Amino acid sequence: MLGIEDTLAGIRDADLLAEVEAARGSFLFATIAETILHRQRARDAEVAARGAVAGRRQAMGRDQRRRDAIREVIETEPTGPENLQHIHSVLALCGLPxxxxxxxxxxxxxxxxxxxxxxxxRLKNPATGEMEFQGLPYGPKARLVLLHLCTEAVRQRSPTIAVADSLSGFMKEMGFAVTGGERGTIRQFKEQLARLAACTLQIGLWDGAGSASTLNVPPFRQLDLWLPQGADGVVWQKSVQFHQDFYDNLIQHALPVDIRAARAFSGSARKLDLLFWVGYRLRALQRPLRLTWDNLHKQFGADNASIRSFRQAFKADLAHLQEVFPKLPIRLDDTGMLLQPADPSALLIPPRGTKLPRGAKPASRAAATG
Structure with missing residues (x-):
């Protein structure tokens, strides 16, 4: 046991020193000082641990630092309704370009x-009055916009969403700087929103036994655009309204996605698709699912002309997903992928049949992404 002088010498933090002074003259002063010393040592250990983590992350690339930081948040903070976003289940299976x-x-x-x-x-341009071709939605930002809009529709229980008030906050939540100008993130996100609002989905279903059906599913019924003064040519979306059929179907088939996981992969379209797809499968899987490399290439290989190049890219993407979620029951081998049934909590999502939250607010804490 340390002497009282050695004990006091080990206490450095100002608030703890104040407690020492307040306890002087007490019959139990030595015991109180020893307790305060233990608290000082616990603080020192925590600071050292944070320093070790910071040192380890310093050697990582930006994306790996983001994954590591978010994995730490996921491990230390409980999952709650405030962390859940939603996307239509069809979009979890049918990715965009x-x-x-x-x-x-x-x-x-x-x-x-x-x-x-x-x-x-096409959409009507509020500046020129012309019906302008919008192009197909693509990339991670289109997926994140859909995730945001579907989430807001589920949260508000309304097919109409006020975009101008919510999109910038969502961009920050995803780790993007909100910047204007020709190459700014605001323009990039708004471009994908316009492309999504102008497009139409057709889904073909076949039972393999002589029966087939085709569903026309326009996601949006209306998009209101305006050009504010001094906006440097940037068209703003006031609100977007889902097509009622799509909205009704969304409420029935909304797939939960942990916002922190989406943040970890916000820069990669394929990793987001993989996150959505695994989440969908885990909630429904009753027995092991095996997919060949050819199956996986058709599902996730739009960027890779050859299966060989796809295999290398897919292995890296799945490894990144498992960095954040080490309990995912997925294994790759020479023949393809094996996905085992597991509790959806391995991906931090609730099981199938869980009621959707009403009016849940977004998570307040964002993981460090530097």
Whole structure:
């Protein structure tokens, strides 16, 4: 046991020293000082641990630092309704283009017996009065915009969302700086919103036994645009209104997504697709699911012409997902991927059948992404 002088010498923090002075003259002064010393040592250990983490992260790239920081938040903070966002389940299975398709007016993909056709459309420009071609939505920002709009529709229980008041806050929540100008993030997000609002989805379903159906699903019924004075040519969206059929279907088939996980992969379209897809599968999977590399290439390989290059990219993307969620029951081998049934909490989402939250506010704490 340390002598009283050695004990006092180990206490340095001002608030703890104040407690020492307040206890002087007490019959139990030595015991109180020893207790305060233990608290000082606990603080010192915490500071040292934070320093070690900071040192380790300093050697990481930006994206790895973000994943590591968010994994730490996920491990130390409980999951609650405030952390959940929502996206339509169909969009978890039928991804958008990964890159800008240019002047292409249609994006087509097949998933087993199901097909998706995405048709580009036009919007009325409030500055020129012209109906202008918008192009197909693509990339991570289009997916994040959909995630945000679907979440707001579920949270507000309304197909109409006031975009101008909520989009900037969501961008910050995702770790993006909110910047204006020709190359600013505001313009990039608004461009994807305009493309989404102008497009139409067609989903083809086939039972393999002579019966098929085609569903026309325009996600949005109306998008109000305006050009404020001094906006440097940036068109702002006042509000967006989901098509009633899409909205009703969204309420029935909203897939929960942990906002912190989406933040970890906000810069990668394929990683977001993988996050959504695994979340959908885990909530419904009753027995092991095996997919061949050919299956995976058709689902996630839009950017890779060859299966060989896709395998390398997909392995890296899945490894990043498992950095954040080490309990995911996924294994890759020479034949493809094996996904085992597991509690959806492995991906920090509630099981199927959980009621959607009403009026839940976004999570207040954002993980460090530097």
């Amino acid at each position: 990964y890159r800008d398709p240019g002047d292409a007016r249609e994006f087509f993909r097949e998933y087993g017996r199901n097909s998706l056709s995405l048709l580009a459309g």
